[in-house]
Amino acid sequence: MPGSDKGSDTTVERMPAAELVAVLAAVDGANPVVLSVDSEPPSALRALPSGPMEPGHRSLQAGVRSWVERQTRHPLGHIEQLYTFADRGEGGPRAVSISYLALTRIGTTPLPGWRGWYAAFPWEDHRSATGRAASEVLLDALERWCGPVRARRQRARALFGRDGVPWHPEWVLQRYELLFEAGLIAEAGHPAPLAETGTAMWHDHRRILATGIARLRAKIQYHPVVFEMLPDSFTLLHLQQSVEAIAGRLVHKQNFRRLIAAQELVEETGQMSAGTGRPARLYRFRGDVMRDRAVVGTKLPR
Amino acid sequence: MPGSDKGSDTTVERMPAAELVAVLAAVDGANPVVLSVDSEPPSALRALPSGPMEPGHRSLQAGVRSWVERQTRHPLGHIEQLYTFADRGEGGPRAVSISYLALTRIGTTPLPGWRGWYAAFPWEDHRSATGRAASEVLLDALERWCGPVRARRQRARALFGRDGVPWHPEWVLQRYELLFEAGLIAEAGHPAPLAETGTAMWHDHRRILATGIARLRAKIQYHPVVFEMLPDSFTLLHLQQSVEAIAGRLVHKQNFRRLIAAQELVEETGQMSAGTGRPARLYRFRGDVMRDRAVVGTKLPR
DNA sequence: TCCTTTATGCTCAACTTGAGCATAAGTGGG
DNA sequence: CCCACTTATGCTCAAGTTGAGCATAAAGGA
Incomplete structure (x- = not known):
């Protein structure tokens, strides 16, 4: 060798x-x-x-x-x-x-x-007001921990997105590690200093999970992996909710549909969904486009 | 456990x-x-x-x-x-x-x-006509190997970008693996079937290198890592050439400068470069912005 | 019937991106 | 001194993309 x-x-x-x-x-x-x-x-x-x-x-x-x-x-x-x-x-x-x-x-x-x-990462679910509130609470605690150190505060704000700084769903691991550094993460030994700190996991599994969520959130933006998690036929709302669940934030419905339509990733099955509200068309994933383009995005509108 | x-x-x-x-x-x-x-x-x-x-x-x-x-x-x-x-x-x-x-x-x-x-990946250097030609030759060979199988041909074309399909610099590993599958890669044992096939490396090191180049090309688009490879002060042309070297393709000069300027990643040192042609301002990387934004892009214009 | 819920079509302004025009400021040679 | 050549730098324009909202349709239940 x-x-x-x-x-x-x-x-x-x-x-x-x-x-x-x-x-x-x-x-x-x-x-x-x-x-x-x-x-x-x-x-x-x-x-x-x-x-x-x-x-x-x-x-x-x-x-x-x-x-x-x-x-x-x-x-x-x-x-x-x-x-x-x-x-x-x-x-x-x-x-x-x-x-x-x-x-x-x-x-x-x-x-x-x-x-x-999200049991392990309550602050990562920005779909609901409670999740966003958890994120706010943690940022407050982080800023107390930072003290006057400017660089630290800036890092905290950039990661947790306050004051117009955009929230980046895919920075899960960085946020987790910052919270960990600040001693705000409940691990097996010591108890959680705050209620919003999430449930502890065995050994370093919570960090591994954070890595996985981060990767999935990043991947979903440029590769149609969501479809691997959906049933064969689904409505656009179902698709949207899956994306929102993963990304941890809501998207503009009309723009989401426009994006999906533009990419020609899905095709109608011809059937309609039952359920509450107006029935929706059912779609299926077009596996064949994967080969044409090798990589296609799902892109998240805000 | x-x-x-x-x-x-x-x-x-x-x-x-x-x-x-x-x-x-x-x-x-x-x-x-x-x-x-x-x-x-x-x-x-x-x-x-x-x-x-x-x-x-x-x-x-x-x-x-x-x-x-x-x-x-x-x-x-x-x-x-x-x-x-x-x-x-x-x-x-x-x-x-x-x-x-x-x-x-x-x-x-x-x-x-x-x-x-690029000794190991001649087809990855799309800055020069020779590199692009190598890529063409390999795609021809690939298409011969594909035969009539439609899915295969499509994959080859998507990866090597012919007929208006855009060339994606960061798909280095996928291209390498496709060439490998097609038996077009010279490995230690058997000789190269084509001249454009690059030099072999020990064990699986060529694959690892492909992974590294791919990662670097991807990373450079959304994180200012180029600066880790530049001297303390540099001209915008120098910066641009480094980016081009890594990405393996040329970018539009004016747009590149616009992008760099817009991101406020660099600041003037006040000094000018010597050399051929009109002297250029020297710049240095602003390490401090890293903390403000946690991640900043360098983005490659075509 | 009217209210609630979800589906779906369409428009608009702001911003981003690709491409090119034009001019400036050095060097070296006639 | 003027010219060709090289690189630097400022500016404009057309297309495409994105965020946001208006409006209407189609179902079920009170």
């Missing part, structure tokens, strides 16, 4: 184990959810599914896919690697965890274990 | 060693370069610097930084994780390699080992 200081064979003994961690995301109506395991109390979001890496797959990707599909009995849509973390186990060998984001549909038979992801 | 089928202790023995691989990028005038090691013949791009992961750092990031800085004696600017690969070592334990992208300046004392990255 090339490289300057390649380790000797003894190095191998010190080498870390690798673990896979999955952020398995779906949308249940207007509620974005992830699969959670080992909940105590039940129905709380506590830990992401994880397991050891197994030899014998063509790629890590394939390994994650078959492992998750075996566990959940759900076919997976889009899957992508998030990040690799190394934790030092008290100065000794380090455990490497490789995290993945995978998208799926909640079928008609929802598994137990799906939990709304 | 939570998770469904957590491995027993015996699993640990099968676990892979982890190796770090760095794509260390810089810009030399109008030439984008990466640090290469172990060149044979010398001055060829053969392998990326790599080494074993060492315990004792706060994070992987910090480990890579100190390792690369020790090797190259260059301070690193931006550094980010690219991807984690697992290669199966003949069905046995897998080697995990964690790859990183790091940016730096080539100081006044250039290290040996910097090589133009």
